[in-house]
Structures are given as C-alpha cells and as structure tokens.
Amino acid sequence: MKIGQRYTEVRKKIFTAIEKMDKPVSAQEIYDYIKQNYEEVDLASIYRNLELMNKSDAVNVILFGEGKKRYELKNMKGHHHHLFCEGCGDIKDIEMKEENLIKNVKNKEGFVIKKHNLEFFGLCPNCQ
Numbered sequence: 001m002k003i004g005q006r007y008t009e010v011r012k013k014i015f016t017a018i019e020k021m022d023k024p025v026s027a028q029e030i031y032d033y034i035k036q037n038y039e040e041v042d043l044a045s046i047y048r049n050l051e052l053m054n055k056s057d058a059v060n061v062i063l064f065g066e067g068k069k070r071y072e073l074k075n076m077k078g079h080h081h082h083l084f085c086e087g088c089g090d091i092k093d094i095e096m097k098e099e100n101l102i103k104n105v106k107n108k109e110g111f112v113i114k115k116h117n118l119e120f121f122g123l124c125p126n127c128q
C-alpha cells in the first residue's frame with residue numbers, strides 16, 4: 001500500500017471513530033477506538049491526521065483546559081457550545097441564541113466577530 005493510501009484509510013477510521021463516539025474526543029480516545037474496532041494503529045499518525053484534518057477544516061478543535069485537545073467533526077452538527085462537567089468529565093452539546101450578543105459587540109465596539117468558542121464549566125445533575 002502506498003503511503004498516501006494508508007493515510008486515507010486512517011483518516012476514514014478517524015472520521016468514523018469521532019462520529020460513533022458522538023462527543024468531542026481526544027486523540028487518545030480515537031486511538032483506543034480504532035485499536036478496539038479495527039486494528040493496531042500508530043498514535044503519531046492519528047495526531048498527524050488530526051492536524052491535517054484541522055487545517056482542511058474538517059474538524060473543530062475544542063479545549064477544556066485539560067491539557068489536551070478534543071476534536072469534533074465540523075459538518076455533523078450546526079454551531080453549538082459545550083457543557084463540561086468538572087466532576088465526571090462528561091461533555092454535552094448545547095445550542096444557544098447568541099446573535100444579540102454578537103450584534104451588541106458590533107454596535108458597541110465596532111468589532112465584527114467572525115467566530116467564537118463558548119464552553120461552560122460546572123457540574124452535571126449527577127455530580128451536584
């Protein structure tokens with residue numbers, strides 16, 4: 001198998017892994033998933049592929065201050081935000097209406113917001 005083909009194969013599996021786990025996942029979790037469901041893979045090639053997928057805008061990188069990146073497929077869901085439980089580490093998607101906030105920034109600051117990330121930290125119902 002040629003190197004290029006090999007990369008494509010790995011990338012397909014990464015897509016499937018993120019899709020199946022259905023939450024923002026770390027490279028390590030993707031690695032574990034592929035190893036369990038497909039075959040032995042190289043963690044370094046997972047990182048490499050994720051970096052390329054990020055550059056080509058296929059994935060979103062989300063940071064929860066854990067010292068690692070988490071990835072989400074860009075086209076799977078609309079724009080949304082996250083609730084991160086500091087108790088159990090559970091992550092939930094949440095949709096918000098932030099159009100007015102963005103409009104206010106434009107009106108008050110004259111600043112045009114092109115993108116934003118908004119993550120919320122706290123405790124889920126089970127951890128309260």
Ligand SMILES: [Zn+2]
Pocket residue numbers: 085086087088089090123124125126127
């Ligand atoms: Zn929790």
Ligand SMILES: [Zn+2]
Pocket residue numbers: 023024072080081082092093
């Ligand atoms: Zn999400």
